[in-house]
Amino acid sequence: MGKITVETCHIDGLKVITPQVFGDARGYFMETYNYNDFKAAGIPEVFVQDNQSASKKGVLRGLHFQKNFPQDKLVRVVSGEVFDVAVDLRKDSPTFGQWYGVVLSAENKKQFFIPKNFAHGFVVLSDYAEFAYKCTDFYHPDDEGGLLWSDPEIGIEWVLPEDCELTLSEKDTKWPGIASFGK
Numbered sequence: 001m002g003k004i005t006v007e008t009c010h011i012d013g014l015k016v017i018t019p020q021v022f023g024d025a026r027g028y029f030m031e032t033y034n035y036n037d038f039k040a041a042g043i044p045e046v047f048v049q050d051n052q053s054a055s056k057k058g059v060l061r062g063l064h065f066q067k068n069f070p071q072d073k074l075v076r077v078v079s080g081e082v083f084d085v086a087v088d089l090r091k092d093s094p095t096f097g098q099w100y101g102v103v104l105s106a107e108n109k110k111q112f113f114i115p116k117n118f119a120h121g122f123v124v125l126s127d128y129a130e131f132a133y134k135c136t137d138f139y140h141p142d143d144e145g146g147l148l149w150s151d152p153e154i155g156i157e158w159v160l161p162e163d164c165e166l167t168l169s170e171k172d173t174k175w176p177g178i179a180s181f182g183k
Contacts, residue, residue: 006041011095013115045072047134055124058164062121063147070116072136080129081105083159087119097178099156119147125161146175153178
């Protein structure tokens with residue numbers, strides 16, 4: 001049990017994972033994480049902390065990262081639907097400053113693996129969403145960094161909910177753009 005399908009994208013390191021779901025008249029069962037399966041799929045990282053948040057439609061969280069204590073993340077949606085985005089901040093990467101986005105939902109059960117040195121954010125598309133993620137390092141509040149979600153240089157084509165104003169934290173409206181990182 002616990003087999004997974006892994007899709008890659010044009011940005012090295014990012015992976016979309018779809019678990020095998022076993023369903024019957026009672027409902028379903030799936031393994032959301034199995035170290036051996038993930039290691040065999042090229043994701044050998046060891047996770048040390050799990051987090052979960054709940055947000056309403058139109059909430060945009062991000063784009064966040066840890067500066068000196070970067071984290072690999074494995075993210076998924078437990079309830080509802082979000083558009084999830086990662087931006088490459090690896091200065092030696094040929095895809096520095098590029099982004100990739102994927103719709104994650106309780107229905108599609110997809111997960112998104114985001115390596116260290118990526119900014120991460122999401123916007124809630126459903127009326128309500130619960131978002132869960134694993135991290136390979138502990139959260140250090142004084143180490144948080146961010147990128148402006150709407151930076152035209154990055155050019156994220158956000159999937160946004162219809163007939164809804166975005167809700168952002170004050171800090172998420174004030175992060176700098178990718179130009180502040182240089183290359």
